[in-house]
Amino acid sequence: MNAWRIPGSIAALLIITLLCTTLAALFISAPLPSLSKVLSDPYLHHLLVFSFKQATLSALLATLMAIPVARALHRRHFFGKTLLLRLSSMTLILPVLVAVFGLLTVYGHEGWIASLCRAMNIPYRLSPYGLSGILLAHVFFNLPLATRLLLQAFQSIPSEQWQLADQLGMRGWYLFRFLQWPWLKRQLIPAFALIFMLCFTSFAIVLTLGGGPQATTLELAIFQALTFDYDPGKAALLALIQLLCCVLLVLVTYWLTPQRSHSISYRTRWQPKVEGKVALIIDSFALLFFSLLLLPPLIAVVSAGINSHTLDALKEPALWQAVWLSLRIAVLAGVFSTCVTLMLVWTSREYRLRQQTLAAISIEGSALAILALPSIVLATGAFLLLNSTVGLPRSPMFLVIVVNTLMALPYATKLLESPMRDLASQYARLCLSLDIRGWQRLRHIELPALRHPLLQAFAFSALMSLGDFGVIALFGSQDFQTLPFYLYQQIGAYRSQQAAVTALLLLAICFLFFMLIETLADPHADS
Structure with missing residues (x-):
C-alpha cells in the first residue's frame, strides 16, 4: 500500500x-418499529416535505444572495472590510440561543423594526416564527458562510488571468461570464449542498422558531423520539432515513460539480479594476443589505449585555x-x-x-x-x-x-x-x-x-x-x-x-x- x-x-x-x-x-x-408502519406514516411524509422545502429555500436564498455580496467584497476596499469579514465568519459558530435572541430583538413582534413601524403607522407583517422565521434565521447563519466560500473562489483566480482580462478590456457582464463564472461555479454547487444539509439537519433554530407541528423537521422528530418518547429505535430509523437523503445529495453534488484543476498563485493578488456608476451602486446595495442583515442582531446582543x-x-x-x-x-x-x-x-x-x-x-x-x-x-x-x-x-x-x-x-x-x-x-x-x-x-x-x-x-x-x-x-x-x-x-x-x-x-x-x-x-x- x-x-x-x-x-x-x-x-x-x-x-x-x-x-x-x-x-x-x-x-x-x-x-425497532415496523419499517412499513414508519414509512406509511403521513406525519413522516409531512416531516420530509417540510424538511426539503425549508432546506431548499434556505440554501437557494443564501447562495444566490452571496454571489453579489462576495463579488463586492472581492473588488471593493473600504474601511471596516476586515472587521465585516470576521464578523460574518462568526455567524456559523454563534450559539443559536444567542443569535435567536438577537434576531427576535430586531425582527420580533415587539422588536426594533416592529416598534419603528408602529411609530410610523406602518403595518408590520413579518413573523419571526414558522417558515418565515426559519428562513430568516437560516439566511442569517448561512449567507456569511456562502459569502466566504464564494469569496475564496474569487480570490483563487490567478493574477495572470486578471491581467489578461484587463488587457482585453473585459468589463461587467463579460468579465463575470468568461473569467469569474468558471471559478465561481466550482464552489457554487458544493456551497449550496453544504448549506442545504446544514438546514436539512437544523435543530435548535426549528425548535425555537418553528412555531408548531406544521413547521417541524426530521431532525426535530429525532430529538422528540430520544427525549419525550424515549424510543432510541425510532430515532435510529429516522436518523437512517436522514442519512440516506443526505448521502444521495452528496452523490448528486459530486456528479454536478465541475472537477477541473487550475494553476493558482497564492503569493500574489490582483485587484480588479472596477469602473462605472452602475457597478458601484450594485456593490453598495449588496454590501448594505449584507450589513443590515448581519449587524443589528449582533448589536442587539451587545446592547442587552451591558446592563446594571x-x-x-x-x-x-x-x-x-x-x-x-x-x-x-x-x-x-x-x-x-x-x-x-x-x-x-x-x-x-x-x-x-x-x-x-x-x-x-x-x-x-x-x-x-x-x-x-x-x-x-x-x-x-x-x-x-x-x-x-x-x-x-x-x-x-x-x-x-x-x-x-x-x-x-x-x-x-x-x-x-x-x-x-x-x-x-x-x-x-x-x-x-x-x-x-x-x-x-x-x-x-x-x-x-x-x-x-x-x-x-x-x-x-x-x-x-x-x-x-x-x-x-x-x-x-x-x-x-x-x-x-x-x-x-x-x-x-x-x-x-x-x-x-x-x-x-x-x-x-x-x-x-x-x-x-x-x-x-x-x-x-x-x-
Missing part, C-alpha cells in the same frame, strides 16, 4: 466506524470556570479536526492526481456524511455504546471533544479541499521532478502555502465547539459546565439580565478568538 493512502484511509475508516457503531448502539438498545448586573455577573466564579472549560474543549477539538481534515484531503488529492475520482469522493464523503447524523444522535449512541461496553468515563470531556471534532469536519473539509487540490495541480510536476514526496513535500511545499486555509479551518472548528450546545445538553452538569450550558441554565432560571451578560461574553470571546486566528493567518490583511 502506498504511503499516501494511509492518512486519509485511517481517518475515513475511523469516521465511518464511529458513525456506524453509534448508530448501531441506538438500534440495539431498543426494538454586568459587573456582578462577571464576578461569578462559575462563569470563568465555564469559560476555561469551553476554551480547552474548543482548542483540542479544533486541533484534532484540522489534523483529521488534512489527512483526508491529502489522500483525496493524491487519488485525484491519479484520476481515481471514485476513491477521492469516498474519502471526502466520509467527512460530509457526518452532516447527516445530528450531534444528539452521535452523543446518545456513544453514551449507550460506552455504557454497555467499557463503562462511562468519570468525565465526559473526551466524549464531548470527539463529537465536536466530528461535527466540525465537514466545514474544515470544505475550506481545505479546493486549496489543496489546486496547489497539487500547480506543484505536482515540480515535486515529481525534484523527488519531493510524503512528509517533506507536506512540510516544505504545502504547509507554508496552506497556512491561511489551515488556520481558518482551525478557527471554524474551535469556535463551533466553543458555541456548541447540542452535545453538552446531554452531558452537562453542575460539575461540567461549558459557557453555552451555563447560559442555558441562566435562561431556564429566568435570570435574563445575567444571561444577557453571559451571551455578550460568549460573543466577545468568539470574536476575539477568531480575530486572533485571522490576524495570524494573514498579518497583512487590508482594513
